[in-house]
Amino acid sequence: MTNQENPILQVNSIYKDFISRGLTRKGASVFHALQNVSFELAGKQTYALVGESGSGKSTTGRIICALEKPTTGSIVFEGNNYTDYSPSLLRERIRGNIQMVFQDPFSALNPRKAVGNAIVEALEIQKIGDSRSDRLDMAVDMIERVGLSSKQIDRFPHQFSGGQLQRVNIARALVVRPKILILDESVSALDVSVQAQVLNLLQDLKEEFSLSYLFITHDLSVVRFIADRIGVLRKGELVEEGTVEQIFGNPRTDYTRNLLGSIPLPDPRRHQLMAA
Amino acid sequence: MTGIAEATRIGGSVDAHKGTGEDMPDGRQDSGAMSAMLEVRDLVVSFQGAKKSWNNAVEGVDFSVRQGEILGIVGESSCGKSVTSFSIMRLHNERSTKYQGSITFDGSDIFSLSPKQLRELRGGDIGFIFQNPMSSLNPLMTIGQQLRETVHAHQTSLGKEEVEASCIEALEDAGSDDPKAWMERYPYQLSGGMLQRVVIGIALINHPKLLIADEPTTALDVTIQMQLLKVLRGLRDKRGMSIILITHDMGVVAQMCDRVEVMYLGQIVESAPVDELFAHPRHPYTQGLLAATPPLDGDRPERLSTIPGSVPQLSEVAGSGCRFASRCPFVADECRKSVIDMQSIAERHGARCIRLAEIGEFRKVAS
Ligand SMILES: Nc1ncnc2c1ncn2[C@@H]1O[C@H](COP(=O)(O)OP(=O)(O)OP(=O)(O)O)[C@@H](O)[C@H]1O
Ligand SMILES: Nc1ncnc2c1ncn2[C@@H]1O[C@H](COP(=O)(O)OP(=O)(O)O)[C@@H](O)[C@H]1O
Ligand code: SF4
Ligand SMILES: [Mg+2]
Ligand SMILES: [Mg+2]
Numbered sequence: 001m002t003n004q005e006n007p008i009l010q011v012n013s014i015y016k017d018f019i020s021r022g023l024t025r026k027g028a029s030v031f032h033a034l035q036n037v038s039f040e041l042a043g044k045q046t047y048a049l050v051g052e053s054g055s056g057k058s059t060t061g062r063i064i065c066a067l068e069k070p071t072t073g074s075i076v077f078e079g080n081n082y083t084d085y086s087p088s089l090l091r092e093r094i095r096g097n098i099q100m101v102f103q104d105p106f107s108a109l110n111p112r113k114a115v116g117n118a119i120v121e122a123l124e125i126q127k128i129g130d131s132r133s134d135r136l137d138m139a140v141d142m143i144e145r146v147g148l149s150s151k152q153i154d155r156f157p158h159q160f161s162g163g164q165l166q167r168v169n170i171a172r173a174l175v176v177r178p179k180i181l182i183l184d185e186s187v188s189a190l191d192v193s194v195q196a197q198v199l200n201l202l203q204d205l206k207e208e209f210s211l212s213y214l215f216i217t218h219d220l221s222v223v224r225f226i227a228d229r230i231g232v233l234r235k236g237e238l239v240e241e242g243t244v245e246q247i248f249g250n251p252r253t254d255y256t257r258n259l260l261g262s263i264p265l266p267d268p269r270r271h272q273l274m275a276a
Numbered sequence: 277m278t279g280i281a282e283a284t285r286i287g288g289s290v291d292a293h294k295g296t297g298e299d300m301p302d303g304r305q306d307s308g309a310m311s312a313m314l315e316v317r318d319l320v321v322s323f324q325g326a327k328k329s330w331n332n333a334v335e336g337v338d339f340s341v342r343q344g345e346i347l348g349i350v351g352e353s354s355c356g357k358s359v360t361s362f363s364i365m366r367l368h369n370e371r372s373t374k375y376q377g378s379i380t381f382d383g384s385d386i387f388s389l390s391p392k393q394l395r396e397l398r399g400g401d402i403g404f405i406f407q408n409p410m411s412s413l414n415p416l417m418t419i420g421q422q423l424r425e426t427v428h429a430h431q432t433s434l435g436k437e438e439v440e441a442s443c444i445e446a447l448e449d450a451g452s453d454d455p456k457a458w459m460e461r462y463p464y465q466l467s468g469g470m471l472q473r474v475v476i477g478i479a480l481i482n483h484p485k486l487l488i489a490d491e492p493t494t495a496l497d498v499t500i501q502m503q504l505l506k507v508l509r510g511l512r513d514k515r516g517m518s519i520i521l522i523t524h525d526m527g528v529v530a531q532m533c534d535r536v537e538v539m540y541l542g543q544i545v546e547s548a549p550v551d552e553l554f555a556h557p558r559h560p561y562t563q564g565l566l567a568a569t570p571p572l573d574g575d576r577p578e579r580l581s582t583i584p585g586s587v588p589q590l591s592e593v594a595g596s597g598c599r600f601a602s603r604c605p606f607v608a609d610e611c612r613k614s615v616i617d618m619q620s621i622a623e624r625h626g627a628r629c630i631r632l633a634e635i636g637e638f639r640k641v642a643s
Contacts, residue, residue, distance in 0.1 A: 052497045053468070161586050162353075191352035191524065193583035196568035200579050218497060221527075225570040225580065244576070262502040264527030266569055268550045272502070273509045273531050 006079065007040035008212050009064065009098075009180060014038070014073030016059055016236075033059045034070070034236045039229075041180065044206070046213040048223040050259065051233035057216045060233070061182045064214060065100045066090050077180075096126045099173035103185035105165035109157045115168045116153030119143070119175050126176045142171040145208075147201060163194030167201070174209060184216040199226060220263050224248060232256050312340040313486055313518045314364065318377035321359050321368070330374060332590065333359045335542045337377075338618075341486065344516040346509075348533035348550070350523055350565075352587055356542040357522045361490050364520075365398050382485060400430045403479030407491040409471035412478070413463045419474050420459030423447070423481060430482045442481060449514075450477035451507040469500035476507065483515065490522045505532055526569050530554055535624075538562045541590055541599040547618070548625040559627040560604045560635065598629070606635050 016034035034056045041047045049057045062068045064075055066082065074083045082094050102108050109118055119139040120132065129135035140150045146167040157165055166186060173181055183202070187195045199222065205211060215226055223230060223244070230247045232240040234255050240247065251257045265272060321334040334356040341347045349357050362368055364379060366386060379386040382401065389397065398404070406412055414422060423443040427434065434442070447455035450473040463471060472492060479487055489508065493501035509532060511517055521532055529536055529550065536553045538546040538561065546559040557563045564583035571577065585603045593599055597612035604611070608631060618626040629635070 052499060163586050191587070192526070192565060192568045193352060194586050196570075196580035196582040199570070200582065203579065220498070221570040221572050224572060225576060258499055262498040263572060264498075264502070264505070264525060264531045265572060266526040266530045266554070266566065268530040268554050271531070273506050 008043045008078060009041040009214075010074075010076040011037060011039050011041075011060070011064065012074045012076065014060070014063060014070040014075065016056070016063065016068070017071045032236055034063075037073075037233070037236070037238050039231050039238065039241060041212050041214060042228075043179075043212055044210055045228045046206070046215055046226055048215045048217065048227035048230045049233060050218060050220060050223055050230060052259070053218070054235075055233040056236040057218075057233055058184055061100065061184045061214060061216050064180075065098055065182055066094050067100075091125075096128075096176045097178050098180045098182065099176065099178040100182040100184065101166070101169050101173050101186045103188055105162050105169055105189070106157060108169050109165065109172075111157050114154050114156055115160070115172075116140075116143070118168070119153075119172045122172050122176055128176060138175055139171075142175045143168075145205070146171045146174075147197070161194075163190050163198060166190060166198055170198075170201070170205070174205060174211075177209065178211070180212045180214065182214045182216070185218070187222060188217060188219060195222070202226065220260060232259070311342045312380075313343045313345075313382060314341040314520075315380045316340065316360075316364070316377070317379075319360065319363060319379065320374075320376040321356075321363050322374045323368075324372040324374075333542055334363070337539075337542075337544055339537050339544065339547065341518045341520060343485070343518055344512060345535065346512055346519040346521055346533045348521050348523065348529040348536040349539060350526065350529050350536060351539035352524055352565075354587055355539040357524075357539055358490055359542075360539070361488050361520060361522055364488060365402055365404065366394055367398075396430065399426055399479075400482050401485045403482070403484035403487045405472075405475050405479050405487070405489040405492045407494050409468065409475045410463065412475055413471065415463050418460055418462055419447075419466070422474075423459065423478060426478050426481050443477075446477040446481040447474070449480055449507070449511060450474070451503060452477065469496055469504070472496060472500075472504060473507070476504070480511065484517060486518045486520070487511075488520045488522075491524070492521075493528070494523070494525075501528075508532070526566060538565070541587065541593065543599055543628060544618075545600065545628045546626070548621075552622065552625050556625075558621055558625070558632055558635075559600075559629050560606050561600050562627075564603075600629075606631055608634075 014034055014037050015032070018031045018033050019028050020031055037060060039047065049060060051057055063070050070083065074081050077094060077097060080093065082090065085094065109115065116136065116139050119142060120135045123129050123135045123138060129138055140153060143153055144150055148164060148167055160168065187198050190198060206213060215223070217223060227244050229241065229243055231238050232247070232255065240251065240253050240256050247256060248260065251260060316337060316339050319334060319337040320332060322330040322332045325331045337360055339347065349360065351357055363375060364386065375387060420443065423446065424439055427439050427442055443459060444455045447458055452458050452473055458466065458470070458474065466474065493504050496504065505528065508519060512519055523529060533550045535549050537544045538559065540561050546553065546557070546562045553562065557566055567581040568583060570580060583603050588602055593602060596615050598604065598616045601607045601611045610630060616628050616630055618628050619630065619632060620626050621632065
């Protein structure tokens with residue numbers, strides 16, 4: 001895929017080591033969670049990171065969101081290397097531009113805070129809006145934009161279903177008008193009918209707000225629907241990368257082939273379980 | 277709308293007719309009691325809520341499982357899949373649960389069994405696998421201890437060597453490559469996929485006639501899921517065991533099951549052999565579920581077709597009429613007027629919808 005513009009985000013040879021001590025009496029051991037991972041996210045594109053559990057998908061997402069620092073390597077947003085930014089510099093230049101939505105819609109929200117207030121608070125942190133009523137207007141707009149009703153703004157998280165609450169989380173992330181949204185298994189916990197609604201919503205919002213997505217998931221049928229490019233992680237290494245057509249049509253590694261071959265096909269005429 | 281029509285384009289002729297009253301209510305005239313390992317008839321499960329009120333979680337569920345058959349129960353969360361599967365072994369707390377209807381397993385009436393007989397059944401002739409493997413394992417006991425305990429609970433006469441041999445055999449059947457080493461370990465020393473195999477091993481150890489697997493692979497990677505599905509299929513083929521497989525994944529249903537029951541809000545809304553269900557889904561909910569699943573081949577759609585809204589609370593749609601009416605693209609006044617029964621469509625195929633003919637006509641026009 002030719003993209004003439006500069007990428008909005010560059011991940012350059014990141015490594016992430018976790019030091020664990022305890023369990024084994026031998027002392028500290030180093031776990032290489034990410035090794036030499038590099039890729040680029042083009043503007044207004046969706047890049048999907050896939051791989052087995054523990055392959056390093058979420059770790060990569062957290063590093064890009066600046067919730068964690070890489071051991072070595074750098075991450076560059078619109079030409080600025082923010083790997084070593086101070087917390088205040090991150091808040092000023094990165095947090096408003098790169099937002100993240102997680103898998104469990106409930107744990108991301110404070111159960112004692114009305115969802116409208118949670119959205120207003122996100123604006124306050126980013127110092128967006130002149131007054132509370134100004135921010136409330138923005139929150140209402142965004143709540144409606146994600147398909148909820150403005151009447152629901154005073155409700156608390158337990159009064160929503162999982163799908164509705166994930167919409168609230170998306171609204172809270174988007175209200176500060178980020179350019180990049182990181183979605184870590186954000187639709188995985190939803191029922192298929194609701195998952196389809198949220199995926200459609202994400203496609204619409206991407207157009208409307210010129211967003212770029214980093215989409216982290218283990219569900220390859222969702223990836224085929226939403227992604228432009230795919231990166232395949234295996235034990236902390238990016239083993240393969242390409243367009244959706246390339247990865248699905250012509251996977252180059254056994255690992256990717258095995259991942260693709262393991263998706264149960266919703267067609268009983270195509271038997272996958274015959275071989276022992 | 278178009279999405280739903282699209283998903284059913286492959287659907288066949290418009291042959292819907294309303295049940296005549298002489299048909300079996302579920303449209304499965306031929307599922308004779310003789311070959312049924314398990315028969316669930318008109319099961320109603322209600323739980324005691326606030327102020328001593330009783331709320332139905334499952335209403336009028338009817339199905340049977342033959343020997344060697346894999347029956348799928350599919351539907352979105354909170355539709356009553358787990359409540360149904362727990363009821364088969366009466367696992368709900370009976371102080372706050374009321375059962376109606378009947379469940380017959382291998383000739384015996386589950387609701388008249390004594391506590392002792394129930395204990396013998398659980399882990400004996402009926403094995404059970406839950407979604408979270410740790411919920412059925414003891415973190416403080418080795419895998420070997422837990423396997424042996426399950427054998428002893430049901431087969432008191434076995435010698436030490438025989439017990440050991442059946443533990444090893446069960447783990448091997450569950451796909452373990454090194455059963456002896458696994459038996460010495462504690463749960464925390466095994467991965468999620470290995471633990472789920474241990475749970476399968478424990479469920480199999482007393483050679484059950486029926487295995488109930490409630491979302492056994494939902495928490496696992498696709499690659500490990502595929503291995504475990506192969507293990508379960510192989511066990512059916514090798515032992516002739518019956519399996520009830522509960523899942524919300526239409527792909528898992530297609531690959532694993534012989535028959536499928538689609539549940540929505542405490543009721544079975546469609547029941548069919550698996551080929552029939554995927555080729556000719558008739559209930560609007562089944563059609564919607566299939567259409568909402570992102571396709572793995574063919575053109576990539578711009579948008580996915582969806583079912584509007586989300587699963588309501590049962591209390592929100594109580595009263596007579598179709599449970600699916602609030603989300604159904606084909607809803608009409610008549611749908612809300614009276615109780616909707618299963619309508620027979622073809623041999624062993626039924627759907628709980630009174631507008632099957634009209635929906636068929638609609639599809640004809642749409643395609
Ligand atoms: N804070 C930490 N300390 C030690 N190890 C960690 C830490 N965070 C992650 N890891 C390890 O790094 C590896 C990658 O973890 P990560 O959460 O990125 O996986 P993932 O690809 O998102 O998996 P999943 O699909 O299960 O979410 C795992 O082996 C994990 O145990
Ligand atoms: N022990 C219980 N007491 C009261 N309500 C319950 C209980 N268990 C399940 N329910 C309710 O019954 C309905 C069906 O739940 P369940 O069978 O767990 O759904 P699923 O199809 O996701 O397995 C849900 O509305 C749930 O809240
Ligand atoms: S009975 Fe009516 S509301 Fe119910 S599924 Fe059929 S058409 Fe839809
Ligand atoms: Mg993760
Ligand atoms: Mg369940």
